[in-house]
Amino acid sequence: MPTRRLILKTGLATIAMPAVLRSQGAGAQGLSGQITLMSYTGIFQDNYTKAVVEPFLAANPGVKVNYAPGGTSAQMVGSVRAQKADPQIDVVIMDVTTSSIGNIEGLFEKLTLAEFPVLDELLPEARAAGGEFGPAVTFDHLVLVYDTQNLKPPLTKLADLWRPDLKGQIAVSAPPNIQGLALTAMVEKMEGGDYRKSIDAAMKKLKELAPSINTFEPNPDGYSLILNGVVKVATGWNARSQLYGDQSSGKIGTLLPPEGSVFQINTINLTAGSKNRAAAAAFVKYALSQQAQKAFTERMFYAPVNAKAQIDPKAVARTAAAPESRANMIPVDWNDILKVRDQWNNRWRREVIAAAR
């Protein structure tokens, strides 16, 4: 499936292209009623509401957007699946690994260029992420999160995880969590391998890491465990880590490992059979517009998907769109990984987690 393969490494180069600023999606004629947007809760909801939902509401005073926190991506696709006969959710933003399930099951609509001209402004890999369905709306990547105050010397590379002073100080989200899947691919690459062929090297190396791992299931998340002093290092997502870093006055440090990282993609999806399709489609258009992409990237450091969005270089530097980030990305096709997820999951349980008991 070459169209679905997300070779983001080269594609993001186009991001610096000057864009023509124009209002998109906003102010469409005669829109009214209510739509329900489902996505992550917590700081994602707070920031997405401020940066995207509220401006959309200002431009469309007749529309009301109900933001429904949906839990994990899998729970969100589950909600849509359960309501297939009578959809209550109009737009969903979730991880590409689960939206692809919804696409196959016919839960979401295909989006046409004729109706959504904004698709033409998107990076090729953003459109490829959804195929004919809803495209990527944010890019993020896996980082190492660490305690800048209590970790001396600071973390500089992925291989530092194996430092003896980190014994019992690491929180890792094991598979089936996608952080664990991403980490597996990263460690395999660090060991000179390729996850598409084998993860034997990664398993061997991770098994050595096992005694250093405090928890394989950080709750509520790795950032909080570092802030509470439970661990010193965790795996995490760049955008959230950047934001927590700002909120904690620098206690949380974010490291993009020089050995490489993996993109995480959120797609925006229009529910098949939406009861207020016009307003829902308008919201999707707005979410992908230059204006919304700029606002959200500058607020929460997710890399933009709209190639024409003109974003503050300081914000870009902290996202996956920054040149030094792009250079380090491992090309990953999440659909390939999904197929081996159960197998990786089992190997983690038997080889890595078992070694840490």
Added chain:
Amino acid sequence: MTASARLPLLLIPAALFVLAIYAWPTLLLMRNAFNEVGPTGAMVEAWSLKTAADTFADGFTFELTLNSIWLSLSATAIALALSYPLSLFLFRTDSRWKGLLAVIAIMPMLISSVVRVFGWLAILGDRGLVNGLLQSLGLISAPLKLVFNWTGVTIGLAESIMPYMILALLAGFGQLDRTLEEASRSLGASPFRTFMRVTLPLSLPAIALAAGLGFVLSMSAYITPKLLGGGRVFVLATEIFEQATTNTNWPVAAVLAIYTLVLLLALLALSNVVAKGLKR
């Protein structure tokens, strides 16, 4: 119609209610067990036993079953050992603080399990209360691993089922009468003999009730194993949750859920038979 013949009619509203809120969702769940899952996780509508066959062919399912039973047995045993003396005291005390003490004993029930788990992290963590105390006393040099493993889950689970077991014990102590213990003492039995011959046998029904409840609650608990297990504790309940909410694999989740339900019913039936045998 006689009054007794009309009686079943009165049950119809309740029966419909149970059907709507319990039986119908259970049927929907069962339906999912016959579906299949595509290679990337998409569900394929089907009437097949392939998912069930694959699930039971996987040795991990057997491992999960043993883990669940072992965890439930040990948590129930610990909780029983702690709640029995406590309940006995609460049942008997004439203190005017009795009401307050009872409320304190079942208080954990009123606290969100998430908050409770964070409490345990503060107590059992590497830099928690227990390790801090042991280290300052010089008894250990490196912190003991008390959390994010089986130990932590067992402790946390035992604590979380205790309030329910205390209530069950208090409700089951009906036959227990102070005078019977006094009669035993007056007949020459020491306090210990009195406990063994009178108090304990008479509280067996309460113990059976509480242990059954504790076991069922432990088997179905997933929050505690998930939050205190550190990803190292795999039981049926966490696997069902994981399959449903991380893997989007409803068919496997449904198969495991039905399996767990059947397993619980079978174990309860077995314990019933054993209890009846003991009584004889």
Added chain:
Amino acid sequence: MSYLELSGLQKRYGSAVAVDDVSLSVAKGEAVALLGPSGCGKTTTLRMLAGLIEPNQGMIRVDGSEITRLPAHKRNMGYVFQSYALFPHMSVARNVAFGLEERGRPKAEIARQVEEALAMVRLEGLAQRRPRELSGGQQQRVALARALVIHPSVLLLDESLSNLDAKLRDTMRHEIRSIQRSLGITTLFVTHDQVEALTMCDRIAVMHRGRIAQIGSPEDIYERPATRFVAEFVGRANALPAERGSDGRVTLWGAAQPVTAPVEQAFDIFVRPQRMRILPLSEPAGDATARVTGKVLRNVFVGDHVEVLVEGAGGQLTVEMASGSPVPPEGSEVAVVWRAQDSLPFAREAA
């Protein structure tokens, strides 16, 4: 020669005094009743004897050795509880065997003794029953057999008949008394029922507010009550308000009586209703006979006797007449007479 001796026993709960100061000597084989209203401390006294409550002060001695602080299970006392306290999870035979098993007796001996004890209380065929399958009277007998089979030094019965119906109570009263006599076992009864106390015991200790008000034979207690409380509590009594002249002679209902009273303060004369007789007004009373006059208000037929309610200058009184004897018509003026020696003066309590 006393076998069981209590001296200066006291039990307080905080500031509340349950038993104030109880001293009592019981001879071997004697049956003594602790009689009193609820809350008088009689059950507390019994429980201290059994070792179920520890006294704050005082001493208990059995057969010469002090047992005040001895734990209950080492006292070897047979206790029959008001609720019988049979073990619901054991058969009748196991209930009776319990005390012997705790004493480590050989199996064969236990079996024989249990059989004998059940025969004694006439429950031979019910050994394998569960307590809940027995009637109240049968449960009572099991409790008795269980307490007696251990050959206790003292048998303690706590309101043991109060849960039985009137007819059964009568039967059990005689049965227990005859067993007690034939075994010659020293026994302490706690009861609030004076008939029980009067019929079952050699001596009665009337308790009032944590103390023994009077101790004596049933006849002593009934005929010669030592205090106003005993006179009121045991049997029925008319209390006639009395005045005392300068010569020490007593005036009742305005009539001078051939009765003297040593009491200085305000007092009443107590007379048992069955010691009074009714005479026509015209018939004179004898020298040693007290006499008041009044009008018959009402006659109440109670079966074995008739209660005649008479109202006079000083209030009302009740006369008991054997049923069958001619009763005065209601409304008639009559004289009520009794032997002067049946007048018992008691000081009026300060209200």
